[in-house]
Amino acid sequence: MKHLTIIVPDGQSDLNSVSCIIGAYEIFTRANTYREEQGKKKLFTIELAGVTPEADFHHGLLTLKPQSDISNISKTNLIIIPSLERDCSKITKGNQLLAEWIVQQYKNGAEVASMCTGAFMLAATGLLDGRNCSTHWYAADSFRHLFPQVHLQTEKLITDENGIYTNGGGYSFLNLAIYLVEKYYDRQTAIYCSKLFQVEIDRQTQSTFTIFTGQKTHGDEVVRKAQTYIEDNLQEKISVEQLASLFATGRRNFDRRFIRATGNTPAEYLQRVKVESAKKTFETTRKTVNEVMYEVGYSDVKAFREVFRKITGISPLEYRNRYNREALV
Structure with missing residues (x-):
């Protein structure tokens, strides 16, 4: 059986972080159930993991308790990094233990997927250097400034390269979850989850949703x-x-x-x-x-x-x- 780790960030998160965590957990749990209903064994053991016993979101409005500390997970097959807070300039300053663990697991064969601004944590590991990446269009300028060595493609909803997945912003993380279900389970399971959770399958772009404001924080x-x-x-x-x-x-x-x-x-x-x-x-x-x-x-x-x-x-x-x-x- 494969192992799926859904990261619970150490701070630097917002309500969308919770949505990503819960949404991914629910979709993969349902994919497991659907597989069992077909007379097969479930594919993933799913764990929420972090570096603290509990994590507060939105000034304590919500609290999540990770099921495991990352130090107790020696081997995983897929890691999901949820969205992080909208003040993207702070994202790379923390969660160092999580970033180091993600790098080690990737070197050991795990695949890694970031949702929305979770791409900032993923980019901070260095794993995206020289590779394609997507994130929320709203955060594109900040991302380019912090990680010029990454090929940012905000028009794309999902990127898939060498076992690393990224996706666009907002609730498009649901599209990434469906995409990963098809990758790991099969097309029929993905279609089932798409219909059950009413998520449009095979959407490939976030361009329709982009609001162009122009980069004007430069000094030229x-x-x-x-x-x-x-x-x-x-x-x-x-x-x-x-x-x-x-x-x-x-x-x-x-x-x-x-x-x-x-x-x-x-x-x-x-x-x-x-x-x-x-x-x-x-x-x-x-x-x-x-x-x-x-x-x-x-x-x-x-x-x-x-x-x-x-x-x-x-x-x-x-x-x-x-x-x-x-x-x-």
């Missing part, structure tokens, strides 16, 4: 002015050459500075700002796709649709119909 004043110019002139067809010239900077140097400051090329930033504005208009008005397209500086319907789908994962019309009830009337 030229880039900040360029960002403001873009946001104030959405209806204009702005080229990168125009921007570089406007701020008296060479194109190559401007590109390099913009990427270093924001994580996006100037062209990507232009597209994302325009699409974010279009999304808000679709959500709050009954304007047509063409009207919104012109408002954000596009004149080619095909080009607008392609950019919109690339960034959000769905078409402009699908987005409007999903988030604006009035538009459907």
Whole structure:
């Protein structure tokens, strides 16, 4: 029988941490039960494990008591790291014993999965260096700043690489749990759990849910002015050459500075700002796709649709119909 360890963090956690822990425990327990109902032995022994006898969440509102101390678990097959607190800058400073134990278990053959901002703890172990990773889009800027050696891909809902799994934010941890059930049990068990817990199976992106705000905590004043110019002139067809010239900077140097400051090329930033504005208009008005397209500086319907789908994962019309009830009337 395999062993599953669900980490109970030593502080630095929030209510979503509890959701991840309980949600993962319940889904894997139900997968075991379903397997037994098919006349097979359950696949996993499931344990909540930490480094303290109990852990408080949300200023003592909830308390969890780990079933085991990690020092008593010499061998495990799968480790799940739940979401951690939203103040991501503090996550890497604690839970050192847990991080060291995770590294040792991975070296011994265990696989590791992080949920939402649990990716910060996983990245702090060094196991994600040079690898792909996803986390909550809200925490992307903090993550890139702390772990530049990790290939962050926030558009992806789940990454799967060399026995290490990560996933996007919020309650998308349920999608990761279903994904892992299929990996370890089988497709039919995953479908059953998906239906029982009413979790959409095979969802691959979190792009539709992303709210783009732009990275502005950097110290590059030229880039900040360029960002403001873009946001104030959405209806204009702005080229990168125009921007570089406007701020008296060479194109190559401007590109390099913009990427270093924001994580996006100037062209990507232009597209994302325009699409974010279009999304808000679709959500709050009954304007047509063409009207919104012109408002954000596009004149080619095909080009607008392609950019919109690339960034959000769905078409402009699908987005409007999903988030604006009035538009459907």
